[in-house]
Structures are given as C-alpha cells and as structure tokens.
Amino acid sequence: MIRVPADLNELCDAFAVNNEEIEHYLDIETGKVIMWMDPIATGIRDEELDDELENGFGERYFHLPKIExxxxxxxxxxxxxxxxxxxxxxxxxxxxxxxxxxxxxxxxxxxxxxxxxxxxxxxxxxxxxxxxxxxxxxxxxxxxx
Incomplete structure (x- = not known):
C-alpha cells in the first residue's frame, strides 16, 4: 500500500470534472492533484509538465478517473x-x-x-x-x- 497525503475532497472534485480537454493526475509523493489541459484546446503547451507526467506515469503520477x-x-x-x-x-x-x-x-x-x-x-x-x-x-x- 502507498500512503499519500492527499485531500479526498480535492480528488472528488477532480473526479467530477467531465471535460475531454482536462485530465487530472495524483502525485503520490506530494499528494497534489495536477490538472493537465489539452494544448489543442488551450493553445498552450506545457512541455515541462508533459515530460514530467510521461516520465513518472504509473510510478509517481496516477491518472485520476473522471465520471462518465x-x-x-x-x-x-x-x-x-x-x-x-x-x-x-x-x-x-x-x-x-x-x-x-x-x-x-x-x-x-x-x-x-x-x-x-x-x-x-x-x-x-x-x-x-x-x-x-x-x-x-x-x-x-x-x-x-
């Protein structure tokens, strides 16, 4: 089991966002919920965040589900x-x-x-x-x- 200092209410808020252009990730080291927005929709690409999420996906960053x-x-x-x-x-x-x-x-x-x-x-x-x-x-x- 992994112990994470995260806020359940914040996780629930992220889960409730039903938007194809927004994804949320749980950083299991810090407990922070990270919001990623589709650069096609925003016109802005955060390459540093993209690299960080890709390199730590499944180890440090867990993709949060969202309600369908x-x-x-x-x-x-x-x-x-x-x-x-x-x-x-x-x-x-x-x-x-x-x-x-x-x-x-x-x-x-x-x-x-x-x-x-x-x-x-x-x-x-x-x-x-x-x-x-x-x-x-x-x-x-x-x-x-």
Missing amino acids: SREAYQLMVEFTEALTFSSLRDRLEAALSGRKPFRAFKDVLYDFPEEREQWFTFERNAHRRQVLQWLELNHIILDSL
Missing part, C-alpha cells in the same frame, strides 16, 4: 427515483427525458433549495465512493492532512 456522462446521468436518475415528493419527481423525470438533461435537471432543482442540497450530498457521496474504490484498486491510502 452516462454515470452522471444515472446518478440523476437514481436520485429522482428515490424522491417521495411526486411533483418534483415528475418535473425531474421530464427534465431527464428532454433536451439538455443535465442543464434541465439543475434548472428544476434550482426552485427547490432543500432538495437541491440533498442532490449535492447524494452526488458528493457517490463520487466519494467511486474515488475510494479507485484508491483501493491502486493500493493507495490517504493520510490525514
């Missing part, structure tokens, strides 16, 4: 199905079956602050479980900061 769109969508479905407030559940189901379901889902929840906070907690807990599973698969133990 289908997984994020499934979380919204699970949250919606668990709701007892039928009016909100109906509105969220309609949002999820329409155009731009991610935006529509958030727009509906905006009018329900209590349930919106429940969603954030539900989503954060799901991300936490997935990150903890990834850490276990890679034999990484987080040291408390």
Whole structure:
C-alpha cells in the first residue's frame, strides 16, 4: 500500500470534472492533484509538465478517473427515483427525458433549495465512493492532512 497525503475532497472534485480537454493526475509523493489541459484546446503547451507526467506515469503520477456522462446521468436518475415528493419527481423525470438533461435537471432543482442540497450530498457521496474504490484498486491510502 502507498500512503499519500492527499485531500479526498480535492480528488472528488477532480473526479467530477467531465471535460475531454482536462485530465487530472495524483502525485503520490506530494499528494497534489495536477490538472493537465489539452494544448489543442488551450493553445498552450506545457512541455515541462508533459515530460514530467510521461516520465513518472504509473510510478509517481496516477491518472485520476473522471465520471462518465452516462454515470452522471444515472446518478440523476437514481436520485429522482428515490424522491417521495411526486411533483418534483415528475418535473425531474421530464427534465431527464428532454433536451439538455443535465442543464434541465439543475434548472428544476434550482426552485427547490432543500432538495437541491440533498442532490449535492447524494452526488458528493457517490463520487466519494467511486474515488475510494479507485484508491483501493491502486493500493493507495490517504493520510490525514
């Protein structure tokens, strides 16, 4: 097992970034989460970072997974199905079956602050479980900061 002084919340935040142009890596020596951005998208190439990540990949730098769109969508479905407030559940189901379901889902929840906070907690807990599973698969133990 590898002991790493990393912040679980920071790892969860990186996991939640579903952007093809952004990748995150965990530096197991420092515990820092490193963000790499596609130079084609940014117009800027950080050759030093590219070399460092390439040379230490799998030894010092571990590529962090990110939530896939289908997984994020499934979380919204699970949250919606668990709701007892039928009016909100109906509105969220309609949002999820329409155009731009991610935006529509958030727009509906905006009018329900209590349930919106429940969603954030539900989503954060799901991300936490997935990150903890990834850490276990890679034999990484987080040291408390």
